[in-house]
Amino acid sequence: MKVRFTKIAVFAAALIPLGRLAWKALHDGLGANPIEVITHSTGDWTLILVLVTLSITPLRRMTRQYWLIGIRRMIGLFAFFYGTLHFLTYIWLDKFFDIHEMLKDVAKRPFITVGVSAFVLMIPLALSSTAWSIRRLGGKNWQRLHRLIYVTGILGVVHYAWLVKADRRKPIEYGIVLGILLLYRLAVWMGSKFMERRASFPAAPLGT
Amino acid sequence: MLIGKPAAIPSSEITPKATYVNRREFLAGAGMAGAAVATGFAFRDLAVPAVTVSANARIDGLQKSSFSTTEKETPYKDVTNYNNFYEFSTDKYEPAEAAKNFKTRPWTVTIEGDVKKKQVLDVDAIMKMAAPEERIYRHRCVEGWSIVVPWVGFSLSELIKRADPLPKAKFVEFTSLYDPKQMPGQRTGVLRWPYVEGLRMDEAMHPLALLCFGLYGEVLPNQNGAPLRIVLPWKYGFKSAKSIVRIRFTGDQPTNTWQEAAPREYGFYSNVNPNVDHPRWSQAKERRLGEFLKRPTLMFNGYDQVASLYAGMDLKKNF
Numbered sequence: 001m002k003v004r005f006t007k008i009a010v011f012a013a014a015l016i017p018l019g020r021l022a023w024k025a026l027h028d029g030l031g032a033n034p035i036e037v038i039t040h041s042t043g044d045w046t047l048i049l050v051l052v053t054l055s056i057t058p059l060r061r062m063t064r065q066y067w068l069i070g071i072r073r074m075i076g077l078f079a080f081f082y083g084t085l086h087f088l089t090y091i092w093l094d095k096f097f098d099i100h101e102m103l104k105d106v107a108k109r110p111f112i113t114v115g116v117s118a119f120v121l122m123i124p125l126a127l128s129s130t131a132w133s134i135r136r137l138g139g140k141n142w143q144r145l146h147r148l149i150y151v152t153g154i155l156g157v158v159h160y161a162w163l164v165k166a167d168r169r170k171p172i173e174y175g176i177v178l179g180i181l182l183l184y185r186l187a188v189w190m191g192s193k194f195m196e197r198r199a200s201f202p203a204a205p206l207g208t
Numbered sequence: 209m210l211i212g213k214p215a216a217i218p219s220s221e222i223t224p225k226a227t228y229v230n231r232r233e234f235l236a237g238a239g240m241a242g243a244a245v246a247t248g249f250a251f252r253d254l255a256v257p258a259v260t261v262s263a264n265a266r267i268d269g270l271q272k273s274s275f276s277t278t279e280k281e282t283p284y285k286d287v288t289n290y291n292n293f294y295e296f297s298t299d300k301y302e303p304a305e306a307a308k309n310f311k312t313r314p315w316t317v318t319i320e321g322d323v324k325k326k327q328v329l330d331v332d333a334i335m336k337m338a339a340p341e342e343r344i345y346r347h348r349c350v351e352g353w354s355i356v357v358p359w360v361g362f363s364l365s366e367l368i369k370r371a372d373p374l375p376k377a378k379f380v381e382f383t384s385l386y387d388p389k390q391m392p393g394q395r396t397g398v399l400r401w402p403y404v405e406g407l408r409m410d411e412a413m414h415p416l417a418l419l420c421f422g423l424y425g426e427v428l429p430n431q432n433g434a435p436l437r438i439v440l441p442w443k444y445g446f447k448s449a450k451s452i453v454r455i456r457f458t459g460d461q462p463t464n465t466w467q468e469a470a471p472r473e474y475g476f477y478s479n480v481n482p483n484v485d486h487p488r489w490s491q492a493k494e495r496r497l498g499e500f501l502k503r504p505t506l507m508f509n510g511y512d513q514v515a516s517l518y519a520g521m522d523l524k525k526n527f
Contacts, residue, residue, distance in 0.1 A: 031286075031289065031290060031301055032282075032285075032286035032289060032290035032300075032497050033290060033300075033353060033495070033497055035495065036353070036495075093500075094502075096501060096502070101490075104490075105490070108485075109488060109489060109490075110488070111488055162488065163488065165298075165351070166294070166298070166398050166399055166469055166470070167294075167298035167396075167398045169396075169398075
């Protein structure tokens with residue numbers, strides 16, 4: 001019941017950024033350079049939602065609210081949704097479907113290269129987000145595949161840092177949040193390795 | 209001493225189930241709220257502040273200029289609400305509001321360096337040196353967008369002639385105001401302050417180089433570089449220094465602020481050039497504000513009359 005209610009709330013909340021853009025577009029509120037605003041906003045929300053999906057695991061462990069896993073897939077798919085919009089603004093509004101120009105960009109501009117890579121890496125994750133895929137792949141493999149989201153997160157922050165002219169404060173903020181979320185995983189992983197090693201020396205008496 | 213039997217916990221002290229279940233929900237809610245706060249900072253990027261439209265004093269007796277383009281002018285509200293003015297904010301939508309109370313009077317400009325008439329001039333005196341002209345120029349930002357602005361001013365050469373530079377003066381350096389109390393962007397280390405720009409003497413003497421103190425027939429709005437700036441339509445926008453307090457004549461090429469910040473990306477010349485890309489993005493096209501499709505960028509932003517200044521120079525090296 002709680003998960004269901006939360007899902008509806010999260011679904012509605014995740015549409016707010018798009019709704020705001022649409023509302024502003026209809027009310028002449030996107031300012032002097034609307035395409036730039038749309039590009040930045042969809043990019044921002046992709047990165048934010050990637051960070052939110054990455055924070056579900058630490059959050060549910062720390063608060064013991066294990067049901068939170070039930071909303072992770074939806075948030076992840078919304079990250080992909082905003083990523084798709086961001087990518088579309090690039091190929092449509094920025095390059096106007098000029099394939100030649102886009103290929104040149106991807107080859108020549110590192111910030112485009114990493115941005116496109118970050119997006120492409122999300123595609124298999126979105127495609128394998130169904131319960132059927134999890135069964136088909138098996139939990140372990142599915143989990144391994146979905147660790148690609150770490151790469152997407154890192155590439156996303158690098159994409160942002162490489163495109164700004166001088167003011168790196170916001171990409172740094174995102175980088176710090178991502179760093180904390182990845183360090184948490186590293187700590188958990190190292191902790192489990194440590195426990196494994198301890199477990200492999202059963203003869204050691206307690207308390208030494 | 210009486211040792212009493214411990215009192216049984218009265219039933220009134222027992223937390224009802226509904227309450228402790230609620231507490232868990234509260235924790236969950238708090239978790240969600242935390243996540244929301246953590247992400248909420250991005251909202252500031254979405255929020256476009258209300259458009260500020262001020263009514264500035266009119267400038268009378270404007271003369272027309274043969275340098276003016278007949279292209280459609282970018283609306284006043286866009287010219288005055290979309291500003292790269294890092295002294296106030298790195299967000300182009302913010303200087304309009306952040307510069308609202310910026311004090312532009314009294315204002316003096318120090319003329320110094322290799323020049324016969326070293327002096328401190330009042331900005332109002334400078335504005336009266338020559339007849340004000342309206343010059344409708346294309347303005348191309350290094351970021352890939354452009355506007356058309358009816359600036360007000362006169363050729364920078366008018367001021368330079370009066371200052372009478374010495375023969376050894378090969379360059380002119382422009383310094384913008386440094387006042388972190390008034391300019392919040394200067395309290396950050398985004399760029400090194402004060403902002404410095406420079407021109408070769410022949411560039412500065414070119415009649416297209418405008419000493420500017422107005423736009424759309426009125427006194428320059430604060431967010432556009434009041435009270436005195438330069439406008440160099442054949443160069444990327446950042447070359448057109450704003451809120452100038454010092455003009456120094458020198459024999460050595462000045463290091464401009466953006467060149468210092470990223471020498472691989474921003475050169476001293478920074479002429480608009482569709483054939484020389486910014487290392488991180490193409491300069492072949494631009495988005496004219498108000499247009500849906502990008503248009504091709506023109507060499508020297510379409511001001512071919514400056515080409516002779518750079519004859520024989522490798523513009524890929526001298527970007």
